[in-house]
Amino acid sequence: MVPISIVYQGTLRCTATHDNSGTEIVTDAPKDNFGKGESFSPTDLIAAALGSCMITTMGIIAQKEKWNVDLNGTTIAVEKHMSTDAPRRIIRLAANFRFPPGVSLQYRPRLKEIGDTCPVAKSLHPEIRLDISYNYPD
Numbered sequence: 001m002v003p004i005s006i007v008y009q010g011t012l013r014c015t016a017t018h019d020n021s022g023t024e025i026v027t028d029a030p031k032d033n034f035g036k037g038e039s040f041s042p043t044d045l046i047a048a049a050l051g052s053c054m055i056t057t058m059g060i061i062a063q064k065e066k067w068n069v070d071l072n073g074t075t076i077a078v079e080k081h082m083s084t085d086a087p088r089r090i091i092r093l094a095a096n097f098r099f100p101p102g103v104s105l106q107y108r109p110r111l112k113e114i115g116d117t118c119p120v121a122k123s124l125h126p127e128i129r130l131d132i133s134y135n136y137p138d
Helices: 042-064 108-116 119-123
Strands: 004-010 013-018 024-028 075-082 090-098 129-135
Touching: 024 042, 042 075, 042 090, 042 108, 042 119, 108 129
Parallel strands: 090 129
Antiparallel strands: 004 013, 013 024, 075 090
16 A cells, blocks of 8 residues: 545645655646646646556566666657547547667567556556557667
């Protein structure tokens, strides 16, 4: 169990505190939904969680299995697409991975498998379309 405390600050803003560390995240409603859009929206956090979970899980497995691979510098650009009809919901998440030079061909299929089955990806509603690309400089 991980305790998280959330306080509604008014004006469609919340502060969420990770109780174990004291780290805080501020959320705002997006501009297209009555908010100021000055911080991550709750659905933005889902998009950020997907990308960070995918690369973190890859790093865990690489470390655990003592792979000779350096994932430092990997970038992930995530796009969140919302529905235009009711109820408002995420309908698509697209993530574009760019790995640093030197990631051996032998690890690439396993990295994709790990990313595609990370805990966040497996927790998302099956109606959310995931479009994930894995790019390696050659």
